[in-house]
Amino acid sequence: MVNIVSFNINGLRARLPRLLEFLEREKPDIVCLQELKGEPDALPTDQVEAAGYKALWHGQKGFNGVAFLSRGDGDLKLRRAGLPDDPAPEQARYIEAEAHGLIVASIYLPNGNPVGSEKFGYKLEWMARLEQHAAALLAEERPVVLAGDYNVIPEDRDTFSVKAMAHDALMQPESRAALRRIVHQGWTDALRQVHPDDDRLYTFWDYQAAAWPRDAGFRIDHFLLSPQAADRLAGAGVHKWARGEEKASDHAPVWLQLHDA
DNA sequence: ATGACTTCTCTAAGAAGA
Numbered sequence: 055m056v057n058i059v060s061f062n063i064n065g066l067r068a069r070l071p072r073l074l075e076f077l078e079r080e081k082p083d084i085v086c087l088q089e090l091k092g093e094p095d096a097l098p099t100d101q102v103e104a105a106g107y108k109a110l111w112h113g114q115k116g117f118n119g120v121a122f123l124s125r126g127d128g129d130l131k132l133r134r135a136g137l138p139d140d141p142a143p144e145q146a147r148y149i150e151a152e153a154h155g156l157i158v159a160s161i162y163l164p165n166g167n168p169v170g171s172e173k174f175g176y177k178l179e180w181m182a183r184l185e186q187h188a189a190a191l192l193a194e195e196r197p198v199v200l201a202g203d204y205n206v207i208p209e210d211r212d213t214f215s216v217k218a219m220a221h222d223a224l225m226q227p228e229s230r231a232a233l234r235r236i237v238h239q240g241w242t243d244a245l246r247q248v249h250p251d252d253d254r255l256y257t258f259w260d261y262q263a264a265a266w267p268r269d270a271g272f273r274i275d276h277f278l279l280s281p282q283a284a285d286r287l288a289g290a291g292v293h294k295w296a297r298g299e300e301k302a303s304d305h306a307p308v309w310l311q312l313h314d315a
Numbered sequence: 316a317t318g319a320c321t322t323c324t325c326t327a328a329g330a331a332g333a
Binding site: 069117166167223274304 | 318319320321322323324330331332333
């Protein structure tokens with residue numbers, strides 16, 4: 055069994071104690087991190103390595119930043135940092151590696167707010183580039199896991215309030231259509247596949263307006279599996295408990311289990 | 316509501332997040 059976690063930590067410096075506790079408790083084989091908010095040199099990677107993980111980083115000062123952690127001495131080989139033809143390559147939003155016989159990507163997709171701004175256009179352009187690259191990955195006919203914070207609420211039932219989010223970039227028809235175009239290439243949304251009837255399957259709760267105690271969340275962190283990975287799907291879920299910890303990220307870690315090949 | 320909360324950083328009130 056291979057255990058994979060994707061976690062938008064919202065600042066590695068601020069979240070390091072929570073991350074180290076999480077690694078000790080769950081001991082996942084592969085961790086895909088997003089929103090490091092720091093350059094690799096400024097980050098305490100030695101403590102992560104002391105916890106038993108090898109790391110691969112693609113970071114920048116202050117914003118964005120994605121990484122992998124791989125447990126033990128297992129292979130962890132970089133395939134690429136950044137998307138092909140990335141419209142803003144200085145933004146560290148994509149890293150892809152080979153680990154445990156899988157191709158894995160850690161994705162931090164642009165937020166895109168406010169709608170109608172340059173940022174929204176950048177989001178859609180970035181998603182078009184991801185669509186192209188995802189098609190190339192599918193063509194390899196290998197087990198591939200595209201993990202991360204997609205900043206897209208796939209369906210109305212994936213948010214606590216359609217009305218509250220109606221004007222948000224995360225659930226605009228264009229954002230959803232762009233995600234659907236990728237999924238319809240042949241990817242499996244693992245969390246929805248495993249929990250087809252859960253209408254409170256959330257991965258994010260805002261810090262504001264008592265969103266967490268009200269369970270006013272939405273689902274924006276996703277695992278997309280190639281057919282060769284989906285055939286091995288054993289389980290998937292949300293580590294919701296982590297959102298209730300002191301000094302928690304506003305995202306909960308999401309997890310995926312794949313049977314051995 | 317030019318807010319709320321939390322992170323980062325040019326450590327102030329600001330930018331950005333979602």
